[in-house]
Amino acid sequence: YMSYIDGTELVPSKRLYYDAKTTIKEGIETTSYNDEPFTRELGARYADRISEFNRNNKRALGALKSIISNDNNDRFKDKTSAKDLYDSIVSTFSQTSLELIGRYFDKIVDTNYGSFNNMDEYTSNIQSSMIYLSKLNQTITKPIIAWLILKGLPSQFDSYASRKYEELTEDLKEINISKLITDLISEEGRFNSNINLEANKTSFNNNQSY
Numbered sequence: 001y002m003s004y005i006d007g008t009e010l011v012p013s014k015r016l017y018y019d020a021k022t023t024i025k026e027g028i029e030t031t032s033y034n035d036e037p038f039t040r041e042l043g044a045r046y047a048d049r050i051s052e053f054n055r056n057n058k059r060a061l062g063a064l065k066s067i068i069s070n071d072n073n074d075r076f077k078d079k080t081s082a083k084d085l086y087d088s089i090v091s092t093f094s095q096t097s098l099e100l101i102g103r104y105f106d107k108i109v110d111t112n113y114g115s116f117n118n119m120d121e122y123t124s125n126i127q128s129s130m131i132y133l134s135k136l137n138q139t140i141t142k143p144i145i146a147w148l149i150l151k152g153l154p155s156q157f158d159s160y161a162s163r164k165y166e167e168l169t170e171d172l173k174e175i176n177i178s179k180l181i182t183d184l185i186s187e188e189g190r191f192n193s194n195i196n197l198e199a200n201k202t203s204f205n206n207n208q209s210y
Helices: 040-065 082-092 098-109 119-135 142-151 155-169 177-208
Strands: 018-025 028-037
Touching: 028 040, 040 082, 040 119, 082 119, 098 119, 098 142, 119 142, 119 177, 142 155, 142 177, 155 177
Parallel strands: none
Antiparallel strands: 018 028
């Protein structure tokens, strides 16, 4: 969700789906939209895109809030978008200090998969800390980030992590962190599916024995 945090992912433009009218009164520009979209298909597409944007923005916002100390929660409680929260934090804590750098680095080094509900939350926490460090001119190289992500996985991912270490070692300069995270989320899904399948088989066999 880095694109939602740094603002490169923009809110879908409603003008592409609905007819708009712009008026200027006393120097204030106001845009109003027709209730009906250009077509039903475009209306449905806009609804899907804005829903996806809001969902991902909420997750990115949660990832940022997870690394804010409890003492500072109230200071940023009015921020409703990941970009606004990020900009506000950068503005508030713009002075670089060794302590601040260390705090965000610890958020990456000390975190592990078991501290979160799922792979999405785990990797989002690491990504948001990476952004903070980058803003403080302390960019961590991709090989180290990949290693830290894999290091924090539980034992059930050992086989997968071993294969990934070998795969990523082939070209350290071309490591794609976003792809690694996508692969991990997919692997988690397959792992959970296998667990559910085995549980269903066990339940079926137990029922058959009666």
